[in-house]
Amino acid sequence: MLQSNTFSRKTKGGRIKKEVREIYLRDDIYCGATACKTCDTSRARLDASAILIFDTNVLLHQIDLLENPAIDNVVLLSVVLDEVKNKNMAVYNRIRALSTNPLRKFYVFSNQFHKDTFVKRMDGETPNDYNDRAIRVASRWYQTHLGPATPVLLITNDRENKRRAVEEGISTDTIQSYVKSLGQPELLDLLVHPASESEDVAMEQVEDLRPSKRQVVYQEHKPMSEITLGLHRGIYHQGKLRVNRYNPFEAYVGSESIGDEIIIHGRQNMNRSFDGDIVAVELLPQDEWREEKNLSIADEEDEEEDDVHLAPSSADDAPRTTNLVSGSATETNPTPCRPSGRVVGIIKRNWHSYCGSLEPMRMPAGTGSFTSALFVSKDRRIPKIRIQTRQLENLLDKRIIVAVDSWDRQSRYPSGHYVRVIGEIGDRDTESEVVLIENDINSRPFSAQVLACLPPLPWSVSSEDVTNSIRLDLRSLQVFSVDPPGCKDIDDALHCTALSNGNYEVGVHIADVTNFVHPGSPLDDEASQRGTSVYLVERRIDMLPKPLTEDICSLRADVERLAFSVIWEMTSEAEIISTRFTKSVIKSCAALSYVEAQARMDDSRLMDPLTTDLRNMNALAKIMRQRRIDRGALTLASAEVKFQIDTETHDPLDIGMYQIREANQMVEEFMLAANVSVAKKIYDCFPLCSLLRRHPTPTREMLEPLLCTAAAVGLDLDVSSSKALADSLDRAVGDDPYFNKLIRILATRCMTQAVYFCSGDLSPPEYHHYGLAAPMYTHFTSPIRRYADVIVHRLLAASLMIEKLPSVFQDRTQLASIADNLNYRHRNAQMASRASVELHTLIYFRKRPTDTEARIVKIRSNGFIVFVPKYGIEGPVYLTTRGEKGGGEWFVDEPQQRIVKMDNSLIYSVLQTVRIHMEVVEPQPNRPKLQLTLI
Structure with missing residues (x-):
């Protein structure tokens, strides 16, 4: 019909x-x-x-x-x-x-x-x-x-x-x-109540709103029709609101319409907006714009004060063109005020579920009825959320999840509802679960449908695989892998064979994951959604099931495995003569750790074939690396740390900075070369639908914090190009060996993140990867742990006419959506890894108060931010006590990037070394933090 x-x-x-x-x-x-x-x-x-x-x-x-x-x-x-x-x-x-x-x-x-x-x-x-x-x-x-x-x-x-x-x-x-x-009272806590019912007089138990509690707290949001008209006329400005993670009462909205970031001071001007909301902002009159000279470091206990304005504590938190100035009353050059505004409407909400705990309170008389309570998120950027629960007594010592339902303009706090309990506050497994939830990491077991896509174990390479015309049999080659110690998901392996003509055949062999992950299968859909494996301190959350990651696809030693290979012929000066791409069968002869590979190369007594190949490959890698640097590639640095974990309790036993060896750089160089070669190949064949990776050139405003710090210590950095910056960083040598690394760490923080994109969505000049000084780049070398590489493997196979190009590549809108998800998942994985490091740092220092050296990296009006090289930790050091306005008896000398006592008896300058004491304290219930104090 x-x-x-x-x-x-x-x-x-x-x-x-x-x-x-x-x-x-x-x-x-x-x-x-x-x-x-x-x-x-x-x-x-x-x-x-x-x-x-x-x-x-x-x-x-x-x-x-x-x-x-x-x-x-x-x-x-x-x-x-x-x-x-x-x-x-x-x-x-x-x-x-x-x-x-x-x-x-x-x-x-x-x-x-x-x-x-x-x-x-x-x-x-x-x-x-x-x-x-x-x-x-x-x-x-x-x-x-x-x-x-x-x-x-x-x-x-x-x-x-x-x-x-x-x-x-x-x-x-x-x-x-x-x-x-x-008849299940706990289910009532899960209900979202209509907005009209969101106010409750029982809130008097937890909100000291005095007799005026029903008065208007916030301005009414403008209707979308008025917002649209205001944006068109230039009255309002649209952008994503970013709340300073060290000060919930200060936010920034990037606005293309004025070419700057608008500062939003205070809860009233934020007007019920949340971090990540797309908002409409109205600029305040210029006489209400704020100077930033009085920004200070956030104090945990200041969070109840709506009028405090605290300092940005990371590149993500600070406005891009911030110029802090002296807090001295005697300054003669006033600082230009920054655009300041107020939120007039929410264009798109970013509400989701939040992890935290209930604010401690006295138990009300009687049981079984609804009780109002305030939920305090682990994320300081999130305001307290009012919920109603029948389970107050059971929830007070738990980490719980709460979702936001509404935020009435007559309420100081948003209203929400209880979702579920995560676990006991302070329990390591509970707090690790919080890290995953806060960063939207899927750690659920793989479904039966996904697992049904896997080949049965034990699995081995078949005779059909070896004789398949699309595969090259490379089992006779001396292939080896070099990875972190204990690595089980081995994506990549290498070989380096000396040729009779004096050249070298060098191969990068990557696990052939797409042989097992087929387009449109439940396994493929799951990997696409997860996007990447996530590495926490004590565990790994896989993008693919373990039978694939640790066995079937992993290029383990002494077993035959399927691979996708990039093979070059190179001269002894690392000039590429030819490039081949092929599916292959390999048999790795050794799975080395970075330490083991380095030890072999350094031991002059060893002359075996494997060690010789390592040395030859390392010699080529050094030439390739220098050539990249000569083209303008940046050698940056990060504060990556490693933990030694107790195998029984999983508690951290030791912590220190991650050490980079020549062996690390050798592997990195050939992975980069493979990625560049594959990027060129897939783009030549599919110029409109290739998945590439770009790193936008940073603006001078983004580099301003680095330039100010460098100028304060007498360095003149040229940031006109990546080559100029790289040369400037090479010349930035101080009185101690760590100085240069610290400058490189600060430079890294000024950069934007590299992102995936569809080649048809941008023009070729925008493909450029600034950090690598590469005109075109992609990710091919880690398909076990990154879905982007799975996509690129399919593109490369199609370019070689081994397989048909999946239909998804014909839809650029869908490709762009996939790229967006990959960028989102990649960033969340990074944030989860950092949060896991912060958690285990707290666990480690909880019973280990420590004295150590630190370097000042940022000056604020009431103290400074320090970086601890030994542990890779960054945090605030206060020079004033709580309650002092501005810097009290201190003032900031902005040009020299230093904070000076009024009587000139003490001066602290950026990059100066200081001695600090570190210990874990809990200034607010259920919010432990690592406190740093001067010795």
Whole structure:
């Protein structure tokens, strides 16, 4: 049966377009109930108990409740899913996950295509009324179809929809009433309450709002129509709000319209915006713009004061063109004020779930009733969130997850709801789980569908693999790998063979992951979503299942493995004569650690073939490295640390800076060369759909913090090009060997992150990788741990006509979406790794107060930020006590980047070495921190 529906949609240009969609109605769409006598039940998922049908708003707002196993036997109507997908893709993905989870009873019913539940639009009917009517028709059909033996309940909070459902004889209830009827009080905590119900007089227990508590706290947000007009006229400015992670009352909004960052001071000017929100900002009158000379280091205890303004503590937190000036009253050159503004509207919210704990409070008299409490996020950028719970006593000593529901302009804090308990506060496993959740890292076990894609174990290379015409048999070559100690997921291996003509054959062999991860498979979909493996101090969260990462794909010693190889012929001066790409079979002769490889190269007594190959390869790598540096590649540095972990307790036993050896640089050089060669090959064949990686050139404003620091210590850095900066950094030699590394660390922090992109979305000059001084670059060498490399392997295979190019590469919009997800996942993995280091640093120093040397890296009006080279730690050192405004008896000499006592008896300058004491303290309940104090 053929039907049609007419609907209107808004185009990207803002025009309203009427469309007619033909619909073929079917009679073979089944209800999904096991008790049904008329439908095919082979794929039925619903049992004989009450069947629930939720309307759109319940799905959108109560997803945390729906994910609880107590809510089951649910019919998901296609009309509802379509509306959810249009309004919130994140919620839609969570609902689809429920529908595919074999342990849950969620059944998708295509009501729009069923002959008995299809609803034709009526003239003048609003989309909302149409959807509600379609939901009621489907609910009534289920009720009639299954009969009285299987109750069907429509869950809706829409009064009009509920009234009409009752009139039509449909059993219906509100979500609140239904959850109460289940007799499980803990489920009530999961409910999102309507905004009109968000205020509660019981909040007097936790909010000292005095008699004016119902007065307006924040300005009303402008409607989108007014915001759009204001943006068009230049009255408002759009951008992403970034909250200073060391000061929740100071934020920055990057604005392309004024070419600068707008500073937002204080909660009132932030106007209920959250970190990551896309906001509309109105500039304040210029006489209200702020100077930044009085910025100070944040104090944990200052967070209750709405009027404190604290210092940026990292490149991510500081405005790009910040110029701090002296705090002295005698200064003669006033600092230009920075653009300051206030948020007038939220264009796109960035709300999600947050990890933290409840603020300690006295237990109220009586039990079993709702109690209001304040949730304090582990992330200092997030304001306290008010929740209502029946489980206060059980939650006070727990790390919990809370989601934000609303923020009324008459409330000091946003309202939210409890989601679940993570574990005991202070427990290492709990705090590690918090790190993963806060950074949106999927650490769930791989599903049965994903694991079903793996070949059975034990697996070995077959005779068909060896004789396959697309593969080169390289098992006779002396192939070896060099990795961190204990590495099990070995992506890459190398070989270096001296040729009779005096040249060398050098090969980079990469695990052939795409031989096992096929496009569109559940395994591929999972890897695409995860994007990357995540490395914490004590564990690794794999992008792919362990049978692949540690066995089938891992290029372990003395076993045959499938590889994708890049093979060059090089002269003794590392000039590339020719390049080949081929699938291959290899057999590694050794899996060396960096320390082992370095020891072999350094031991003049060793002359065996493997050591000779290592030395030859290292000699080539040194030439290649110098050639890159001569082209302008930067040799930067990071504060990467390593821990020695107790194998039984998993507690840290020791901590220190990660040591880079020649062996590390040797491997890095050939990985870079392989990535560059592959980038050129795939781009030549697929100039519009290649996945590449670019590193944008930093602006002078971004480098300003580095230039100010360098000038203060007498260095003149040339940042006109990467070559000029590299040469300047080479000349930056101080009185001690660590000085140059410290300058390079500071330079690294001024850079933007490299990002993945689709080649068809940018012009070739924008492909440039600034840090590597490479006109074109990609990632090919780590497919076990990065999905970007999986994509590039498929592109390379297609360029060699080994495999067909998957259909996804024909859709640049989808490719751009994949690149965006990869960038998001890569950044989150980095943030999770850093947070894991911070957590284990706290654990390590909790029982080990330590005195050590530190270097001053930033000056503030009430102290300075130091970097501790021995442990790779950065933190604030205070010179004033809490409550002193500005720097008290100290003032900042901005040109010299130093803080001076008023009587000139003490001076602390940037990059100066100081002695500090480090110990773990807890200035606020459940918020331990590493405190650094001068000795």
